[in-house]
Amino acid sequence: MVTAGVSGAPPRRLRWIAVGQVLLWAAIGLGAFLLLAKSVQNSSAFNRLQPAILIVDVGGVIALSVLLARRLWGLVRDYRAHVPGSRLTARTVAIFGALVIAPLLIVYLSSLEFINVGIDSWFKVEVKQGLNDAVRLSRAALDLRTREFAARTVALAEALARASPGEVQARLDAERRASQALEVVLFSTHAHVIAASLESPLESLPSLPPEDLVRQVEQHLPYVSLEPQSGGRYLIRTGAALGSRGSRDERFVVATYRVPAQLAAMSEAVQNSYSQYGDLAAQREPLKYSFRLTLTLVLLLSMLAAMYGAIYSAQRLVRPVQDLIEGTRAVGKGDFGTRLPLPSRDEMGFLVHSFNDMTKKLRRARSEATQSQQAVERERERLAIILARLSTGVLAIDRNMTVRTANAAAGAILGTELSAATGRALPELAAGNERLGQFVAALAVRFAAGREEWREQLDLDGAAGRRTLMCACTPLPGEDADMGFVIVFDDITTLLSAQRDAAWGEVARRLAHEIKNPLTPIQLSAERLRRRLLTGMSERDAEILERGTRTIVQQVETMQQMVNAFSEYARAPEMHITRFSLNQLVSEVADLYRSQAPRTRIRLELDEQIEDIEADRGRVRQILNNLVTNALEALEGVGSPLLEITTHLEASADGAYAAVTVCDNGPGFQRELLGRVFDPYVTSKPKGTGLGLAIVKKIIEEHGGRIDADNRPEGGARVRVVLPVKDSTRSATGGSRERRDQLRRERA
Amino acid sequence: MARVSIAASEEQPGLVVVSMLRTDLTTDRSTRGALLAASCALVIAAWNLSLADALDGVLEVRSAYVNINKGVFLLHARVEYPVSEAIRSALKDGVTLSFDLDARVDRERHFWFNANIVDLTLRRELTYHAVSDRYVVRDTRSRDQESFSTLDEALDYLGRIDAWPILVEPQLDGGSYTISVRAGMRRGHLPASLRAILFWTDDWARVSEWYTWSLPV
Numbered sequence: 001m002v003t004a005g006v007s008g009a010p011p012r013r014l015r016w017i018a019v020g021q022v023l024l025w026a027a028i029g030l031g032a033f034l035l036l037a038k039s040v041q042n043s044s045a046f047n048r049l050q051p052a053i054l055i056v057d058v059g060g061v062i063a064l065s066v067l068l069a070r071r072l073w074g075l076v077r078d079y080r081a082h083v084p085g086s087r088l089t090a091r092t093v094a095i096f097g098a099l100v101i102a103p104l105l106i107v108y109l110s111s112l113e114f115i116n117v118g119i120d121s122w123f124k125v126e127v128k129q130g131l132n133d134a135v136r137l138s139r140a141a142l143d144l145r146t147r148e149f150a151a152r153t154v155a156l157a158e159a160l161a162r163a164s165p166g167e168v169q170a171r172l173d174a175e176r177r178a179s180q181a182l183e184v185v186l187f188s189t190h191a192h193v194i195a196a197s198l199e200s201p202l203e204s205l206p207s208l209p210p211e212d213l214v215r216q217v218e219q220h221l222p223y224v225s226l227e228p229q230s231g232g233r234y235l236i237r238t239g240a241a242l243g244s245r246g247s248r249d250e251r252f253v254v255a256t257y258r259v260p261a262q263l264a265a266m267s268e269a270v271q272n273s274y275s276q277y278g279d280l281a282a283q284r285e286p287l288k289y290s291f292r293l294t295l296t297l298v299l300l301l302s303m304l305a306a307m308y309g310a311i312y313s314a315q316r317l318v319r320p321v322q323d324l325i326e327g328t329r330a331v332g333k334g335d336f337g338t339r340l341p342l343p344s345r346d347e348m349g350f351l352v353h354s355f356n357d358m359t360k361k362l363r364r365a366r367s368e369a370t371q372s373q374q375a376v377e378r379e380r381e382r383l384a385i386i387l388a389r390l391s392t393g394v395l396a397i398d399r400n401m402t403v404r405t406a407n408a409a410a411g412a413i414l415g416t417e418l419s420a421a422t423g424r425a426l427p428e429l430a431a432g433n434e435r436l437g438q439f440v441a442a443l444a445v446r447f448a449a450g451r452e453e454w455r456e457q458l459d460l461d462g463a464a465g466r467r468t469l470m471c472a473c474t475p476l477p478g479e480d481a482d483m484g485f486v487i488v489f490d491d492i493t494t495l496l497s498a499q500r501d502a503a504w505g506e507v508a509r510r511l512a513h514e515i516k517n518p519l520t521p522i523q524l525s526a527e528r529l530r531r532r533l534l535t536g537m538s539e540r541d542a543e544i545l546e547r548g549t550r551t552i553v554q555q556v557e558t559m560q561q562m563v564n565a566f567s568e569y570a571r572a573p574e575m576h577i578t579r580f581s582l583n584q585l586v587s588e589v590a591d592l593y594r595s596q597a598p599r600t601r602i603r604l605e606l607d608e609q610i611e612d613i614e615a616d617r618g619r620v621r622q623i624l625n626n627l628v629t630n631a632l633e634a635l636e637g638v639g640s641p642l643l644e645i646t647t648h649l650e651a652s653a654d655g656a657y658a659a660v661t662v663c664d665n666g667p668g669f670q671r672e673l674l675g676r677v678f679d680p681y682v683t684s685k686p687k688g689t690g691l692g693l694a695i696v697k698k699i700i701e702e703h704g705g706r707i708d709a710d711n712r713p714e715g716g717a718r719v720r721v722v723l724p725v726k727d728s729t730r731s732a733t734g735g736s737r738e739r740r741d742q743l744r745r746e747r748a
Numbered sequence: 749m750a751r752v753s754i755a756a757s758e759e760q761p762g763l764v765v766v767s768m769l770r771t772d773l774t775t776d777r778s779t780r781g782a783l784l785a786a787s788c789a790l791v792i793a794a795w796n797l798s799l800a801d802a803l804d805g806v807l808e809v810r811s812a813y814v815n816i817n818k819g820v821f822l823l824h825a826r827v828e829y830p831v832s833e834a835i836r837s838a839l840k841d842g843v844t845l846s847f848d849l850d851a852r853v854d855r856e857r858h859f860w861f862n863a864n865i866v867d868l869t870l871r872r873e874l875t876y877h878a879v880s881d882r883y884v885v886r887d888t889r890s891r892d893q894e895s896f897s898t899l900d901e902a903l904d905y906l907g908r909i910d911a912w913p914i915l916v917e918p919q920l921d922g923g924s925y926t927i928s929v930r931a932g933m934r935r936g937h938l939p940a941s942l943r944a945i946l947f948w949t950d951d952w953a954r955v956s957e958w959y960t961w962s963l964p965v
Contacts, residue, residue, distance in 0.1 A: 226880040278842015
């Protein structure tokens with residue numbers, strides 16, 4: 001049975017694997033999307049997730065590559081092995097791959113170019129220059145302020161240097177108010193506050209001067225700095241030493257001013273732009289590289305996935321076709337049990353369904369054909385048994401007389417084994433078999449004459465005598481013109497013999513009845529005529545009368561003998577069954593004839609195994625007498641006459657039989673008479689009634705035995721008598737009293 | 749220049765390994781495929797290593813300790829950050845550098861991983877303020893900032909961490925504790941979307957080894 005690839009894992013398992021793969025890839029895709037979304041929102045989270053993302057991506061590429069390599073390798077292997085459907089799969093994969101990869105490559109190359117051009121355009125020289133100019137402009141704007149405040153501070157320092165200690169605070173306050181400074185502080189050595197004027201003295205303390213300011217004013221150099229503050233504010237800090245270089249006055253004044261908000265905001269905007277641009281510009285090459293790499297990775301993933309999908313889809317598409325091919329091969333090999341799995345409910349599914357339907361019908365048809373064949377076989381066997389049991393010979397031959405079939409009876413009737421001769425020509429089988437040769441010749445004559453359907457009686461002569469067959473021939477029906485003939489024949493020799501026996505019995509009975517009665521009056525009348533007339537007649541007349549009456553009496557006696565013989569033949573006396581020794585009886589008869597025919601050598605071969613038989617002893621003696629008499633008569637004139645009498649015990653399925661064979665070395669039976677030697681009046685001898693063997697046969701049949709006669713190969717006649725040992729055997733084989741009664745009735 | 753030299757010195761061994769593996773390859777196709785894939789991975793790894801050299805120089809936590817003031821553990825640390833021409837140039841071009849100081853307090857466990865009690869990061873940014881020609885150090889959380897006239901002053905300021913409260917006493921419940929401090933710096937201040945794109949090539953990022961000691965409880 002071909003299922004799902006006619007092989008491999010069960011379909012349910014495969015389906016679960018496919019579903020699992022789809023879910024896995026969906027989860028990976030969703031996870032990647034979520035990671036991306038999360039990383040875009042939170043860069044620190046992204047930093048933590050970087051390794052995971054990298055592992056997932058590389059793992060995905062490796063897994064996909066391995067899967068694709070496995071699929072590709074399987075495809076190549078199938079292609080080389082000429083697996084059905086592999087070429088179709090390869091072609092489909094190539095088309096799918098080309099359809100998917102070509103646009104992907106085009107998009108990829110276009111995107112690369114776009115990235116290069118696009119990112120370069122972000123960092124044009126003009127932009128950078130513009131930003132630098134803006135920074136310079138802002139600096140120039142602020143420089144005006146710082147220089148102004150620096151000059152005021154230097155002037156203040158000079159004024160303070162000349163002022164008395166009592167005037168210092170007033171000067172500081174005046175200066176702060178005049179310049180709108182945040183604070184103006186006078187420091188001594190080690191940055192100790194001497195005096196300070198603050199904008200909001202209750203909220204803050206004087207700020208400590210930066211170290212670089214201290215260092216610079218210690219060298220009696222004016223200090224000015226623009227300090228960016230949080231919130232986009234700017235402070236201008238100025239410092240100046242009170243004494244001139246070389247003086248001992250180490251005091252210095254520090255003033256802090258606020259840059260106007262508008263100018264500060266504008267400057268801060270320029271600074272922010274500058275900074276952002278710097279950050280971006282630093283990432284110019286990495287950005288391009290990252291874009292390329294990301295794009296390449298996406299392309300790789302897409303191509304791998306597309307190729308994998310193409311192979312998977314192609315194999316899924318081709319799988320039903322492969323199943324169909326394998327199924328068709330299986331059907332071609334005679335496996336009609338092939339059932340293919342239904343792939344889907346589409347046209348392919350319909351095709352597979354039709355295939356399954358076809359194999360189902362084929363399977364049913366083959367089953368029916370097998371059943372029919374078995375029925376035919378059974379019928380054929382039954383017919384063969386019937387033919388084998390038939391006593392009628394049945395022979396089927398074609399127009400070349402080649403045996404097609406023959407039953408055992410045909411072989412038995414024709415004297416050869418025909419059951420095993422199927423396929424052989426009848427003329428070939430007839431070599432050495434005279435009877436079969438005649439049979440074949442008779443058939444050939446009729447077929448040559450164009451006679452195909454006939455029913456005739458055939459007489460076949462052979463060593464065992466003439467056999468008469470009732471033969472019917474008819475052409476075999478069929479579409480083929482050379483179907484041949486069937487010949488049905490019966491050996492009716494026995495039937496004809498029985499008919500002749502019956503006819504002769506009737507003749508004998510009539511003769512005995514119609515002729516015997518007038519004979520005695522005829523004889524008596526002739527004798528009376530002779531007695532009465534003889535005395536008164538002349539010598540010459542008396543002689544004539546004497547000769548006439550003697551002739552009449554002699555012929556009447558002869559006729560009476562003949563009539564008696566017929567009477568004996570027709571008689572069916574009551575049998576007196578006794579037990580006696582057959583060997584002893586044979587010896588007695590032989591001894592009797594040894595004395596009567598001293599010239600003839602009589603040899604006995606008696607089987608000691610023969611026990612006493614149950615038969616009518618007198619009639620068995622009559623059988624032996626007749627046979628020995630016949631043999632002795634045949635041996636007259638023979639140089640060294642020899643008479644052999646043998647007895648033999650034969651065992652058969654229906655009982656024991658005693659066989660008595662009487663052979664001589666005389667001339668044997670005439671060939672033409674061989675089949676009718678047991679008929680009345682069939683004799684080659686000049687004297688005798690010709691009823692001897694006929695009577696023998698009748699007695700033997702009454703005993704349930706059988707007799708046959710033939711000529712010995714070395715010369716001489718041979719008559720074989722078979723008698724049942726037990727009377728019960730006789731009854732079982734049909735040679736019973738009923739049969740005798742039936743014969744008697746027939747004769748009556 | 750440093751990048752080029754390191755790139756050469758890193759790539760060369762990688763290539764030697766690849767060629768050596770190829771000469772020893774057997775004829776087995778699957779083995780050859782696996783070795784080829786491994787060789788490609790090595791080349792990619794060597795190439796990536798070659799890019800992480802922009803912040804070359806000493807980056808380490810020189811010293812660190814904590815003291816307790818009214819139940820608050822205050823961290824004091826001295827960190828040395830690298831100074832190079834590449835950094836100066838990048839700052840002058842407007843690039844922002846981020847300086848992270850990670851502090852961890854773990855409770856030691858004998859039969860399992862240590863339990864993390866505190867995981868804090870002090871993040872500050874250093875930018876060159878082109879308008880005022882000063883280096884500005886800004887706390888990213890409080891947005892407080894200080895400006896310095898030189899880069900060395902700014903880095904010195906960044907390397908001095910004093911009295912950073914990292915832990916309060918109620919967080920401790922006996923046992924042994926370790927404190928770990930690590931400094932890191934990277935080129936930052938990019939939009940998050942760009943950071944995602946720069947996933948592969950952020951070679952301006954370094955961290956120091958952990959500076960770890962036991963908490964004196």
